[in-house]
Amino acid sequence: METTIEAVHLTLPDGSVRTVPPGTTPLEVAASIGPRLAKDAVGAELDGRKVDLRLPLAQGGAFRIFTVKSPEAGEFIRHSAEHVLADAVKRLWPEAEIDAGRKDHSEKFQYDFRFPRAFTPDDLARIEDKMREILAEKSGFERIEVSRGEAERVFRDLGETLKVERLKEIPEGETITLYRDGRFTDLCRGPHVQNLSQIGAVKLLEASGVYWKGDESNERLQRIYGTAFGSEKELAEYLAQVELARARDHRRLGQELDLFSFNPLAPAMPFLHPKGAAIYIALIDYVRELNARYGYGEVVTPQILDVELWKTSGHYDNYQENMFFTEADEREMAVKPMNCPTHCLIFGTRLRSYRDLPIRYADFGRLHRYERSGVTNGLFRVRSFQQDDAHVFCTEEQVESAVLAATGMILELYRTFGFDEVRIELSTRPAKRIGSDELWDHAEASLARALDGRCIRYQVNPGDGAFYGPKIDFHVQDALGRSWQLGTVQLDYQMPQRFGLKYVAADGAEHQPVMIHRAMLGSVERFLAILIEQTAGAFPLWLAPVQAVVLPVSEKFAGYGERVRAALAAAGVQVELDDRNEKLGYKIREAQVQKIPYMLVVGAREQEEGTVAVRRRAGEDLGALTVDAFLARVGDLVASRSREL
């Protein structure tokens, strides 16, 4: 229950404290600081939470005002533009029903409508014009607290039945607020800008059909996406940023750098060209090295197996719609979507002793999963791929140390790629699950203990575990700020049971081993895509498909160039010779565009001295080095998997 307080203490960014009576609004606080601040204010923040300027303050805390110039203003601006969008659509098509906007306004806004047809690009242009008209009216936002009954009456009278539904989602006891700007009123918890003149630029981006409340079985609504900023300049900067991100799209770079392609004859199944495959193989080689060091034995398992196996594993019942099937010798067969069942078969080929455990199998087997058309996306989401997959069979007592070892291995691997921001999530029992609660208690506790023991920080993600066991997921942030779930460590008590796996313990009795699923890169295809976008195609030396290119200044030095190429190739460098009849500038430009780490220029001087003139892809000239000196440099960088050149 709220206690009545007599004064609200606000700590401003400069450390000073301002004391105001409860019910004072941030706007009033701003006005007390200065008229200019009050005029420019778009919103406020209390203890890290963005709040509306018109919110009566009930308690104190760290407090600041955002103005149109603040980077944080965007969220208030876009949230407010969202209402303008809804208003514009209603003005153009009064019969449209409004549903709701977006929660996250860090980049975009959106609004869903019940509308009999899809919005066309022409519609978007009309709506955008209408929005500008509305912005020109410069209405202020009004915050109105209402009772549930009042709110329901308002939207019933307006014929907004979707809104009435949305109202029911608001938990009992929560304050219900409406926001009104000009003629438009919406159910909204805010916060919004002071008035529409603070929205300097709007742009509608696209329209799409969406399922109501995100549920496929529900009716379809029409969604419009847009973005807004305080000024046209900021909008232009945002659009330029988007354009820049497009330039490092891995599908585009995959073609430009001749890494991979797709063919309609095998939809969503990538063809890796020699250069793409070179990176892919280098990644796998690295994982192999780690596997060997951490005690994994690599196995090779079949691609197509009798459905009997998949019935045993549970995939036939739970995963069928994602599997490819075929038939041979009048037996129904399935192409494997996962490796784990085959590893259970290997484990079961002989009597295992507790002395043998943990047994660790690694597998780079090719997996095929039928993905619904429309969900595939470049190398990010494909129908044919490999994982750096592994399964650890261990005793109950070994779970904690095995999980810890896998975690350490995963973190070591991420450091190599410079993914220093790793978010770890512990996903616990989902509603739909198998196994007793005691087993889940135990499994979740084992994972938590493993992480706590090493003081590894993690978030609990309740209810997001696999149906057979809890898991630890590893998320990394890429250069574009996107988060990817890569690695996973999953506890599984079910698969060993289904396959009747046993080991003989010290007491001579048979026990069931625990299975741990482990992946680090996740899908190698997807990891490659992330890496392409992360590096914009400028791979670290150890991954670069072509590490150096020899560039003779003219045809006269092609012979010396070839000798250099051969010497480097013999030492294991992936090197090419560009002996085409072109000017040096032309060859350099092309090598640069291809992001080749080193360009080795050879002419009269170099031939004379037995050197190469080294240019790095970033543009610096390292001067002349002997072939041996260059080899030493490259050798060290490759051996250490350095991200430097």
Add this chain to the structure above:
RNA sequence: GCCGGCAUAGCUCAGGGGUAGAGCUACUGUCUUGUAAACAGUAGGUCCCCGGUUCAAAUCCGGGUGCCGGCUCCA
């Protein structure tokens, strides 16, 4: 799978009911090249596929396939 868009030379794209266009690339020749694009010429097409409308379809209409942006799902 669902909503919308797109599909023209190897690539990026223009055009458009009546003989198919550009730049880059490729190839050939001239030049013999010194750190991000020498010059000239040549070649290159079932305008995604199937059907319909029309005297005539790459263009208009319908269906299919693939891709793109979303939704849902997910490594």
